[in-house]
Amino acid sequence: MNKHIKKVAVIGSGIMGSGIACHFANIGVEVLLLDIIPRELNDKEKANGLTLEDKVVRNRLVNDSLAAALKSKPSPIYHQKFAQRITTGNLEDDISKVGQVDWIIEVVVERLDIKKIVFEKLDKHRKPGTLITSNTSGIPIKFMSEGRSEDFQRHFCGTHFFNPARYLKLFEIIPGPKTSTEVLDFLNGYGEQFLGKTSVIAKDTPAFIGNRIGTFSIMSLFHAVKEMDLTVEEIDKLSGPVIGRPKSATFRTVDVVGLDTLVHVANGIAENCKDDERREQFTLPDFIGKMMENKWFGSKTGQGFYKKEGREILALNLNTMEYRPSKKASFATLELTKSIENVIDRFKVLVTGKDKAGAFYRKSFSSLFEYASNRIPEITGELYKIDDAMKAGFAWGHGPFQIWDAIGVEKGIEMMKAEGFQPATWVTEMISAGNKSFYTIKDGATYYYDITKKAMEKIPGQDSFIILDNIRKSNEVWKNSGVVIEDLGDGILNVEFQSKMNTIGGDVLAGLNKALDLAEKDFQGLVVGNQAPNFSVGANIGMIFMMAVEQEYDELNMAIKMFQDTMMRMRYSAIPTVSAPHGMTLGGGCELSLHADKVVAAAETYMGLVEFGVGVIPGGGGSKEMALRASDTFRKNDVELNVLQEYFLTIGMAKVSTSAYEAFDMGVLEKGKDLVVVNKDRQIATAKAYAQLMAEQGYTQPPKRKDVKVLGKQALGMFLVGTDAMEDSNYISEHDHKIANKLAYVMAGGDLSEPTLVTEQYLLDLEREAFLSLCTERKTLERIQHMLKTGKPLRN
Template sequence: MMNRHIKKVAILGSGVMGSRIACHFANVGCEVLLLDILPKEPNDTEKSKGLTLESKAVRNRIVNEALQFALTSNPSPIYRKSFASRIQTGNFEDDMAKIAEVDWIIEVVIERLDIKQQVFANVEKFRKPGTLISTNTSGIPIHLMLDGRSEDFKKHFAGTHFFNPPRYLPLLEIIPTKETAPEIIDFYMSFGSKILGKKTVLCKDTPAFIANRVGVYSIMALFHTVEEMDLTIEEVDKLTGPVLGRPKSATFRTCDVVGLDTLVHVANGLKENCPNDEENALFEVPSFVQKMVDNNWLGSKTKQGFFKKTTDTDGKKVYLALNLKTMEYEPSKKVSFPTLELTKAIDDLEQRTKMLFMGMDKAGEFYRKTFGGLFAYVTNRIPEISDDLYKIDDALKAGFGWELGPFETWDILGFKQGKELVEKAGKKLPAWVDEMEASGFTAFYKTENGKRLYYNQQSKSYEIIPGTENLVSLQALRASNKVWGNSDTTLVDLGDGILNLEFHTKMNTIGGGVIEGINKSIELAEKEYKGLVISNTGANFSAGANVGMIFMMAAEQDYDELNFAVKTFQDTMMRVRYSNIPVIVAPHNMALGGGCELSMHSDKVVAHAELYMGLVEFGVGLIPGGGGSKEFAKRFSEELKEGDIKINRLRERFLSIGQAKVSTSAYEAFDLGYLRTGTDEVVVSREYQLTRAKAAALELANKGYIAPKREKNITVLGQEGLGIIYVGANSMKSGHYMSEHDQVISEKLGWVMCGGDLSENTLVSEQYLLDLERKAFVELCQQRKTLERLESLVKSGKILRN
């Protein structure tokens, strides 16, 4: 098979999906040609400027406005603002010929078969043979689009269904037709996962493919359960949100975001196109949903759906929820169930899930009822929508943000209990489940030799999940390869002499147990291994130091104890930096405060592209105290070049911490100074991140790793820098941009970064800066306003500005 390289991509259609898919291809380094239709005539603004339909600005208005709207939306579809320059815009009439130069053409126009066929007929005029061509349809059968197309077109064509927003939702469904060449299917699967960072799932050309078929079934089943069990929409969202390992938007808020019209459209399509589906009747739209559609209460796009945001007479925001019986909006109510209260303290999702199903209240009943139906539904979809059960789990996890797929949940509950739930729900299981049990198999997944296996109902045996053969998986290694652990951390042997330390505290915060884990893992690695990776499978890498612990010590005025705790943290970070083995940190999502400091002291960071990294201590009235302030002073010194305008450079570095800036992607973390150009790297695939981090540790070890020397020649600016920082802080305070207390913190940070009150530029050691940093940190903890900020965060989770 010849090598295929994707340098340039054409996206046809610049709507919500098209413009955002264009941004994601730009994110990974591709050049993008984004095209859309011509407007029918100039608008009033254009006419007032004397522009006509011949003017380029008018001809490209639709595409340019769509792209601008995407680029200014929040959260941003682009990793770094400058990446938008990789996207060129145009229109179907003037620029279609340019698709002859691209490597892949993706159609993202309106969901109408006739329009898609017109676009493809036009594409055939200009597409060069061998170019990939795909459609982002979410519902139209893929094979119907091939009418009248050439053999070469058919061979290279497939469905590539991205989920919105394409940057953040990892699912990419690949739907080949009978005509798609096998090597082309393989290419789509591989490029999607390695380069675009997606969870690629191979689907059959069945209505709504995999994720939406099961996801929409799940939502429609819930609509009916709400009526049967007399539940409110707030109750259902509480039961189907984070407690179950699902997004905060849960069920009804998700419907509002997606749009009720879209949901009804898919449900109607399934009702019509799946006559043999045993749950066909469930796709009937309930009367309350139909009424909402008739009223144009479609969700976020019409400013009201199941929820509505409004303001009261005092101008305060009020959240209203729809009462499904009266169809009136009422103030949203807090919800509580005894079962949920019992599981509050359980962080481990598997343990919590078991408890939820044991509940003797309405919540427990709800879980048993809904999952009985779900287990039956997914087993009956094999082999209709997929030959393999793991694809159904993968699609729901990556497309709907579920942490556990249906088959994984069933495994947690136990095979027998899952079957009982199905029977109680009055549903039937397919023959293959009974055959599986008769053969003595009572789990859908198992791990063996560090690999995850699934039950293949065709071969009636366990097989490695395809595509994971060469991936390093903590989930698969944890049970068999544990080397050491305490209540907050686990040390796992990844093979080839590399260890992995993972945290499992709440939000992966760093307290005494994690510090012990870091020191122990370095000690063990130095004795018997080649290197260490620090990574975990939590929702976030680390939300930083344990603020509650700092607050307690500060509130009790136990300053010696606090000083000792900060010194222990600093010493641990320095141990990471100067150990005799390479230490690689692989952060993802939030890496704040101490999580950021840990990354900054590693030999190399292998970051996931979705990285929200920052030194945010300022918000709780402190400065970074785990080596972060020192590290910024050190990096400032390393960046100083002859003739550099030192003060501008110092200001940039100072503001990253002083404004508690958090990167919106790993690429932005380089701009803010948290990641190092030339040393640290970014991986777009979360699934591949640990494999790459392990390889990076081995590369450094096999080169012959020598620990770096402790830094003694760091240039600090002393009074020259302090003057600038003090003047800057004073003017910010005078202009009411910061409070008096913010000014105090700014001056403390400046004191550390400039090396204190030195009369000239001076060379100092790292230890000198660490001592200054720790002293400033402890002094700030003695300030009443810092205590108030710490207390606010600990008790309410809110940042206080005082």
């Protein structure tokens, strides 16, 4: 099916509808967002003498919903200017416009009768061949298209986005009785390639895949919390980052999503899954019923499992149903995993715990394994789809079958039986046939156990990805404690950081230099990329702190120079270098990307030079580079001071982009050179392709720059007057003032009497001198120490 999506219509502008509209705008698609007209005037409209016939009134609901979405945080849109791609209207005046779109997505209230009325109207105006889908989270797809035209039914199915649509990757596609295979294949590919999603084709069963397993998991914990005498905070401690799940864990997540939403889904499963062997888990515990009566739905009502009073966070005592101060939870079992960096390696330790935490993990994982294995083939025939759905829809680091594999399938079965649970029959048959795991890696690809074929089959769709976990062992070229260098094939190397939070210290810098040595000798190009949650949070400030405290300034000077020299090697290598940032790309991680020949950034890249937060200026070439980029931006008749000031403020205000697209505005990504990919899974493969292309086109090592225009005293005077004024008005502290003046001196090129052309090395020397001088300051050391202890900046 060769179809191009140029324009979509989204019907329904609530939180979900507006979020979907924004995400299509994110990827460059024109959007028509429609909703119903108001039934009565509000007070403001009455005061202004408006009537129900006025256009501004008729579009009030849709415009207010979109405006609220665009103001929400985190933002549903990559860049505010992308909102211009969305046109609003109402379902009476503008419904005929759906005849001009390529795809109609219905996101109205979850009532079958209302959806059928909407579909009847849409069927009259859509042109043949237009895709039409529903974002329902639970209503059977088979009922929705009854009575519609043949063309409607062939092009109709469910497309279930998860909220928030920008951030959660799951895209469930649910076929109707007559949906054509061409439509399903198209949507599967479009979701992955263009929307940046994990596309999963699901069966038309209640709650589909993600919500069926995810709701069961949450409801199980609701029942376990009292049975095991655990508190709300303890469950959240046990079900959060320690097992690779979001910080919001269980109860905080429910507060954010809304308890009423969860209850609606759970009730739907209980009512419609009468043959589910664990149906009782979807019945509501007494405390949930009480919370529903009290309308304690979570964030939307100001209280749920947690409640904020002033600065204090209160937690709900599920026995007394009263709020009390939140208590920090701790368990001996969790202490055993502190030294285990990779989450997947923690599971076999967690289930052996001798305390309440170990008992919790044995029971909860056993219950989850039983339920997930019994849902095959009911909700899907392929086990990897359950894992994909939980990772993409609920932000789990690992799905049920991956966790089971990590514990060991046979050991998992022993644990389950001890806890009173049983695996599905197909699992024991798999073991009996000699297959000891659900997944295996072969030739750089992941294979899964196919229940029908009773054999390992390659997971489809991997050819467009490079999965570093799959090639690391077989393609390893070199490694140390900080990096692994892998051969990506076709003459391209990849250097992957392996340090904690991918911080950049001596081992990482040594690895980068080794990768450049190897690439220049025997390869054609180098990619710097990884598939951890974040690209790099910056330099190893712990190392800097220790050197500064011990007053080892010569060693610190050498360490900073090594960082600068490595960045310059990235810039002036004999082979093309490509950086692939994603997630947090801060400080030194940002500086590395600034010095690559090309940046292939994931859309969700939060990038910035944040060194002011720890009391220094960017010292790995970042201050120099922003002065250079300002110089390259100067144009005839520019007020050059204003241009330089923008780059100065990017550092001085420690700006961090909320998407890769915002990074272009900040000057840390460059238009015409760098690019953005929406699907992070494709990022390494795309970066490799560009490195290969640059090499094939005849890459030439660039000459070192000697033409950086600095403005000297002219700029320095302006900056110093500005920082004085900011301190006088209490906008910045005395130490902020000192740091800003150091940065001003570097970016002005010193106190030169007139604008001058200088070398990059001249600016690097100024930058390093300023960085070192700030490391002698007590307040800088206080800032670094505070960051190391709390992970938060100190303004002293």
